[in-house]
Amino acid sequence: MTTAATITADDERRVLDGVPTGLLVGGTWRAAKGGAVFPVVDPATGETLAEVADAREEDALAALGAAVAVQESWAQAPPRERAEILRRAYETIMARVDDLALLMTLEMGKPVAESRGEVAYAAEFFRWFSEEASRIAGRYARSPDGGSRMLVMRQPVGPCVLVTPWNFPLAMGTRKIGPAIAAGCTIVLKPAEQTPLSALMLGDILAEAGLPEGVLNIVTTSRPGEVVAPVLADSRTRKLSFTGSTEVGRLLLGQASGNLLRTSMELGGNAPFLVFPDADIDAAVDGAVLAKMRNIGEACTAANRFHVHGNLAEEFADKLAERLAAMRVGRGTEPGVEVGPLIDEDGRNKVSALVRDAVDHGARVVTGGEPLPGAGYFYPPTVLAGVGAGSRLLHEEIFGPVAPIATFADEDEAIAWANDTPYGLVAYVYTQDVNRALRVSERLDYGMIGLNRGLVSNPAAPFGGVKHSGLGREGGIEGIDEFLETKYIAMPA
Numbered sequence: 151m152t153t154a155a156t157i158t159a160d161d162e163r164r165v166l167d168g169v170p171t172g173l174l175v176g177g178t179w180r181a182a183k184g185g186a187v188f189p190v191v192d193p194a195t196g197e198t199l200a201e202v203a204d205a206r207e208e209d210a211l212a213a214l215g216a217a218v219a220v221q222e223s224w225a226q227a228p229p230r231e232r233a234e235i236l237r238r239a240y241e242t243i244m245a246r247v248d249d250l251a252l253l254m255t256l257e258m259g260k261p262v263a264e265s266r267g268e269v270a271y272a273a274e275f276f277r278w279f280s281e282e283a284s285r286i287a288g289r290y291a292r293s294p295d296g297g298s299r300m301l302v303m304r305q306p307v308g309p310c311v312l313v314t315p316w317n318f319p320l321a322m323g324t325r326k327i328g329p330a331i332a333a334g335c336t337i338v339l340k341p342a343e344q345t346p347l348s349a350l351m352l353g354d355i356l357a358e359a360g361l362p363e364g365v366l367n368i369v370t371t372s373r374p375g376e377v378v379a380p381v382l383a384d385s386r387t388r389k390l391s392f393t394g395s396t397e398v399g400r401l402l403l404g405q406a407s408g409n410l411l412r413t414s415m416e417l418g419g420n421a422p423f424l425v426f427p428d429a430d431i432d433a434a435v436d437g438a439v440l441a442k443m444r445n446i447g448e449a450c451t452a453a454n455r456f457h458v459h460g461n462l463a464e465e466f467a468d469k470l471a472e473r474l475a476a477m478r479v480g481r482g483t484e485p486g487v488e489v490g491p492l493i494d495e496d497g498r499n500k501v502s503a504l505v506r507d508a509v510d511h512g513a514r515v516v517t518g519g520e521p522l523p524g525a526g527y528f529y530p531p532t533v534l535a536g537v538g539a540g541s542r543l544l545h546e547e548i549f550g551p552v553a554p555i556a557t558f559a560d561e562d563e564a565i566a567w568a569n570d571t572p573y574g575l576v577a578y579v580y581t582q583d584v585n586r587a588l589r590v591s592e593r594l595d596y597g598m599i600g601l602n603r604g605l606v607s608n609p610a611a612p613f614g615g616v617k618h619s620g621l622g623r624e625g626g627i628e629g630i631d632e633f634l635e636t637k638y639i640a641m642p643a
């Protein structure tokens with residue numbers, strides 16, 4: 151049992167020693183071709199935590215071969231059987247929440263309390279899709295002219311390639327693996343190179359839960375471009391589900407088009423957080439802390455920019471700055487830490503550059519504003535007031551603990567600001583006027599709205615964006631559709 155108050159170096163070692171570090175291919179953990187490995191680094195210290203197999207193209211094609219080999223038998227497995235495997239895996243994850251949370255903190259940096267939250271969120275996708283597995287239904291009808299009968303069935307789409315990012319090392323995997331297993335698809339999973347350890351542990355947990363060999367294959371690599379492209383070009387692959395940056399998503403969509411793959415794309419965001427003059431300002435500040443600081447600001451759903459009515463802007467900035475300045479920054483394993491390190495030096499450099507650019511454009515630093523010295527990639531919670539329209543951070547994903555505040559004069563201006571982006575994942579709206587709430591929600595070009603609430607993610611809800619934030623939905627009753635194909639059978643009357 152490890153909790154934030156009691157984590158020791160021995161706990162860390164024990165958890166790391168329990169992680170399989172090979173490639174999972176056809177139910178066997180094995181080395182990469184030529185025995186290549188790459189290091190996984192603790193972003194709080196810069197030290198190597200573990201070395202994992204560094205797959206090459208032929209390893210990835212072997213993983214695809216293993217997935218293809220069992221696709222037909224897996225599609226025939228009774229839905230209840232698939233459901234019960236997911237349910238057992240859910241139970242195991244929850245039973246091991248402390249170890250999984252510690253592992254996640256070590257490789258990704260977020261505070262252990264937050265990692266526990268992600269582990270529970272991740273597990274919930276398995277519970278949710280275990281419940282959906284036995285509800286896959288089709289339909290039957292007579293044709294309108296009575297001349298034929300129509301049967302519609304839904305079948306697994308086939309072998310899937312799942313590519314996931316580092317910021318939610320477990321949940322971004324289970325959000326895809328859960329519905330793929332429930333639907334009867336086989337899988338090649340490629341986790342992010344920064345955080346492969348949580349995904350590797352998941353491979354063991356699913357095997358323990360009874361998942362047949364070959365249904366889930368895991369390929370870790372430091373060369374994702376070289377390894378993923380040939381798998382997408384292979385005609386045996388039928389689906390790509392990707393979560394990550396819009397830039398890489400666009401590239402992979404291009405690759406997927408050659409093979410006409412079904413695709414689900416969960417991409418970048420630039421979430422506006424709108425505070426109208428009739429908002430409950432303290433509730434808005436509470437929501438802002440959550441929407442901004444969850445995951446150290448490294449979330450696609452992170453509030454990227456705050457547009458606050460001119461009458462409230464100063465009070466909002468002061469209250470938010472007071473809350474953020476009080477948050478403790480440090481290694482996520484230490485008790486009381488609320489803000490861990492950013493993922494790497496590039497991530498921190500980007501945040502620093504965006505803050506400097508905003509200041510050059512006239513923004514005032516209310517708190518924070520400079521990277522922290524010493525080991526690890528730490529950046530303090532930062533509030534910038536009076537952010538000018540030309541500032542880059544209003545248009546680019548910040549991915550760090552920085553809250554830029556700009557003002558608006560009326561509803562039309564707020565909506566124009568909010569929609570002035572190619573992204574469309576989530577927008578947050580604070581108002582106590584129910585008519586305004588619905589009117590504004592209708593006009594926002596986003597896949598999700600947080601209405602007087604700073605957190606939208608829920609495994610039972612359809613998560614996803616519009617425009618450059620992606621295609622398709624994950625979670626909810628919609629999530630399994632992404633892994634099912636529709637077949638129509640025409641019969642005589």
Ligand code: NAD
Pocket residue numbers: 313314315316317318322340341342343374375376378379393394395396398399401402415416417418419449450451547575615619620
């Ligand atoms: P990234 O696009 O750099 O990497 C994502 C994944 O793609 C990783 O597994 C990486 O190894 C792989 N990859 C990178 N280059 C590749 C290539 N050429 N070919 C094949 N695979 C390649 O993103 P990231 O930095 O890991 O994650 C952060 C991004 O993810 C942010 O933009 C964030 O908004 C987005 N994200 C979106 C959601 C969502 O649900 N919409 C959720 C989490 C993160």
